[in-house]
Amino acid sequence: MLKEKTGLTRDQLLAGVRFFVLLNCGLFITAVGIAIFKTPNHFAFGGTSGLSIILSTLFPHWNVGTFMWLVNAALVLVGFVFLGVRSMGWTVYSSFALSFFVSLCQKLWPMIHPLTTDTFLEMCFAVILPAVGSAIVFNIGASTGGTDIVAMILHKYTSLEIGRALMFSDLGIVLVAAYLYGAQTGLYCILGLILKSTVVDGAIESLNLRKVCTVITSHPDQVEQFIVEKLNRSATEQKAFGAYTHDERRVLVTVLTRREAAVLRNYIRITDPHAFITIVNSSEIIGKGFRSI
Known part of the structure; x- marks a missing residue:
């Protein structure tokens, strides 16, 4: 009966529900790390969140969540132009869902100042939470959107090594953060950038x-x-x-x-x-x- 109504078996339906729940859990955990720990400490490790943190400093009338909506919307439009609608898949949903969760966290828990006075402890959670969230998302075969769209475009149209290109873009964001927020924050951003991929890989292996x-x-x-x-x-x-x-x-x-x-x-x-x-x-x-x- 279920297959006649939806075209899906019970197992397929349960797998779809599990995928959707895990995707949103991963995105929400990532958003908590961005809103509670990254943003008030100006930890711009790269990616759309790092760019949004810098933009919110340059244009203080808008918060990080707003800029994530704008940056992700721009990337989605670019993705539609260069990749087509079908190629984007769940990346579109992930981009806007992450922006929504960040805005929700900033609405529910507005952070004017860091949660603690221990910057290193804050940096650890700023790395761990998004890394665990990203690991959950990557583990089910989805993505968190954002710069993943840039990677997909580079993969399709150039022979440029994607990992290196994204690393240079993240490094550029970190250098701007160091200029805006000082050497100490800049060094924490560099450390966070180095640890980010390592923690993601470790979290994925632990899950599996x-x-x-x-x-x-x-x-x-x-x-x-x-x-x-x-x-x-x-x-x-x-x-x-x-x-x-x-x-x-x-x-x-x-x-x-x-x-x-x-x-x-x-x-x-x-x-x-x-x-x-x-x-x-x-x-x-x-x-x-x-x-x-």
């Missing part, structure tokens, strides 16, 4: 972290049953021979979450104290039960 468990045990049937029935996971079984004893053993390989891996380890410790287990971290697991291709 899974444990690849390889188990060699004298009781493979019991362990296999525990994995399937108690953990609701599957496993791959293969035969192997010990290099020293030449005894044949069955090796089980399974991919679990951190919690599930701890449960399995504790179970095997009781079932077979002499079992051999290796647990390896992986942030890219593609397949049924995990990320789709």
Whole structure:
């Protein structure tokens, strides 16, 4: 019935709802970092938020949220001209949703002065919150808009290396911030710019972290049953021979979450104290039960 009305299965509908909720959560977390920590400290790390912070200083009658609307609107129009409407996808929504959330935060929590007197602590949150928000957005295959539109245009029309071009544009914003707000703020902006990409990558890996468990045990049937029935996971079984004893053993390989891996380890410790287990971290697991291709 659901498929007849919407053309979508229940799983597809749930996946769409999950995508939309995570997208907005990521954008809202990013907006909180911009409005509460970046703006009052003048941390212009680059991107549309950094440019908007500088513009709001040069034109104090308008706040950062207003300039983000204007800058993102201009970038969206440029994107429509050079990329077409279809190519923009969720980037258009992300650009305006982020601007809306920043304006909302500034309306609900107007920050005339920094939240604390500890500038380094403020800088940490100014990096971490947008990085975590961006990681959530990137992890579901979307973007936060803004300078991503510039990257898409450069990718389509030039052979210029996108990462380097965006780095130079961010560096230009940081240098202007250093000129406007002084050397100390400028140095914090440079530090934030360096840390930003590192924290985003780390946050994405943490979100996707899974444990690849390889188990060699004298009781493979019991362990296999525990994995399937108690953990609701599957496993791959293969035969192997010990290099020293030449005894044949069955090796089980399974991919679990951190919690599930701890449960399995504790179970095997009781079932077979002499079992051999290796647990390896992986942030890219593609397949049924995990990320789709």
